[in-house]
Amino acid sequence: MSRAQIFASPDEAVSVVKNGDTVLVGGFGFAGMPFDLIDALIRHGAGDLTIVSNNAGNGDVGLAALLKAGRVRKILCSFPRQVDSYVFDDLYRRGEIELEVVPQGNLAERMRAAGAGIGAFYCPTGVGTPLAEGKETRTIDGRDYVLEYPIKGDVALISAHTADTMGNLVYRKTARNFGPVMATAATTTVVQVSSIVEAGRIDPEVVVTPSIYVDRVVQVEPRHYTVQGAR
Amino acid sequence: MPLDPDQLAARVAQDIEPGSFVNLGIGQPTKVADHLPAEIGVVLHTENGMLGMGPAAVGDEVDPELTNAGKVPVTELPGAAYFHHADSFAMMRGGHLDVCVLGAFQVSASGDLANWDTGAPGSIPAVGGAMDLAIGAKRVYVMMTLFARNGGPKLVPACTYPLTGVGCVSRVYTDHAVFEIAPDGVRVLEVFGTSVEELRTRLAVPLAVDVR
Numbered sequence: 001m002s003r004a005q006i007f008a009s010p011d012e013a014v015s016v017v018k019n020g021d022t023v024l025v026g027g028f029g030f031a032g033m034p035f036d037l038i039d040a041l042i043r044h045g046a047g048d049l050t051i052v053s054n055n056a057g058n059g060d061v062g063l064a065a066l067l068k069a070g071r072v073r074k075i076l077c078s079f080p081r082q083v084d085s086y087v088f089d090d091l092y093r094r095g096e097i098e099l100e101v102v103p104q105g106n107l108a109e110r111m112r113a114a115g116a117g118i119g120a121f122y123c124p125t126g127v128g129t130p131l132a133e134g135k136e137t138r139t140i141d142g143r144d145y146v147l148e149y150p151i152k153g154d155v156a157l158i159s160a161h162t163a164d165t166m167g168n169l170v171y172r173k174t175a176r177n178f179g180p181v182m183a184t185a186a187t188t189t190v191v192q193v194s195s196i197v198e199a200g201r202i203d204p205e206v207v208v209t210p211s212i213y214v215d216r217v218v219q220v221e222p223r224h225y226t227v228q229g230a231r
Numbered sequence: 232m233p234l235d236p237d238q239l240a241a242r243v244a245q246d247i248e249p250g251s252f253v254n255l256g257i258g259q260p261t262k263v264a265d266h267l268p269a270e271i272g273v274v275l276h277t278e279n280g281m282l283g284m285g286p287a288a289v290g291d292e293v294d295p296e297l298t299n300a301g302k303v304p305v306t307e308l309p310g311a312a313y314f315h316h317a318d319s320f321a322m323m324r325g326g327h328l329d330v331c332v333l334g335a336f337q338v339s340a341s342g343d344l345a346n347w348d349t350g351a352p353g354s355i356p357a358v359g360g361a362m363d364l365a366i367g368a369k370r371v372y373v374m375m376t377l378f379a380r381n382g383g384p385k386l387v388p389a390c391t392y393p394l395t396g397v398g399c400v401s402r403v404y405t406d407h408a409v410f411e412i413a414p415d416g417v418r419v420l421e422v423f424g425t426s427v428e429e430l431r432t433r434l435a436v437p438l439a440v441d442v443r
Contacts, residue, residue, distance in 0.1 A: 028279045028280075028298070028302070028316075029298065029302035030295060030302070031279070031295060031296050031297075031298050031302075032296070054316075058302075078357070078358055078359050078360070079357045079358065079359040080355055080356075080357050081354075081355040081356075081357040082302075082357075089355060092355055093353065093355075099355075099356075101356050101357065101358055102358075103358050103359075103360070103361075103362040103363050104278065104316070104320065104358070104359050104360040104363060105278075105316075105319075105320030105323060105324055105360060105362075105363035105367075106363070107316075108315075108316035108317040108319075108320050109317055109320060109321075111317070112317040123324070124324065124366045124367075125324065125362045125363045125366055125367075126362045127366070127396075127397060128343075128394055128396070128397035129362060129393065129394045129395060129396065129397075130348075130393045130394070131358065131362065171313075172296050173281075173294065173296045173297040173307070173313055174277070174279050174280050174281055174296060174297055174298055174313065175296035176280055176313055176314070176315050177279050177280050177315065177316050178315070178316045179315065180315040180317075181315055181316055181317045208315070224295035224296070225295060226293065226295050226298075226302075226304060227298075227302040227303075
């Protein structure tokens, strides 16, 4: 797909998701979570999904709502267990969801590799730990590394602050987190933003995600939550 | 007297050089920030994409799009910078952080760290950024109680819990003593309300002494 398209509703924007897809979902806890795209995905009905996201949902909204709707077969994440991850915890304990725990930096770098055309990479994270078991290792210049493969998505659902009509994105504060990397790593990248401005209104020097990585944009009213009981 | 958690946080803070780039793990290590005076210019990194993190946000300062690694709303200091996750972990893995301070279930005499999973039945493993930090920072400081609730030592000959990193810990700050993990073994740098002799009877780890 070439130029980014702007959609009138989240429902139209997420219509590209198919049963069995791998979906990269932005956010770190609630910050940067694309709530409206996820709600639209629940209405859309695609299931048997593999989700890649830092956490496994918080409270009852966003990713947690998608899990609760029974649409997710497997989740790859770094930190599933949190004070308010009760939806995931319950599914996991009942054996109704598969979990692959990935160190947070590997999660990011494996998606970066997918977006950058890297076939695999040697990484020092996790050497000698259970998360490296069964993986190829290699000593380079006296240090041990583990071979890690890319994580590619069929679709990325992310949230940014502002898009221009070309699809260039800027983010806000720590809500940026996985958005820029996920945008590069999926066949189709769908973005919800708080505002869309004319091309030329974002200083090219401050664009974080260039439009080439963005396929579908929808403007939504921003919704914010904070993690209750976060330490 | 053994140190209380605030005194321990203050003790760790004493060893952080002015101008350092530092990551404080979630939980107890977060308290170290309260003992780093602004004038020493330590820059705090949070792995969810920020350098120049300020104190926890209160009242109107709370911004749901500005949180720390524990998802707590925080503030930004002048000179702060935001970046995405791959850049944030490149900073860690690439050896650009001077110090990280982490909690631990166990540390071995050779500096292996176990702090992410007890392996207990029914537990849900969650590693977050711990493995990346453990192998990435130039110096890895552990801050923990020396003994578990059941009285068993947490500085051990070999970790029994699943590892976070191998040979990665530089120093262990505990309520009873500060230990340096040196290439030739564990050295006691300082004791609080105990003696090296008493530590030798309670720990199964050979201890050299370098009390200053």
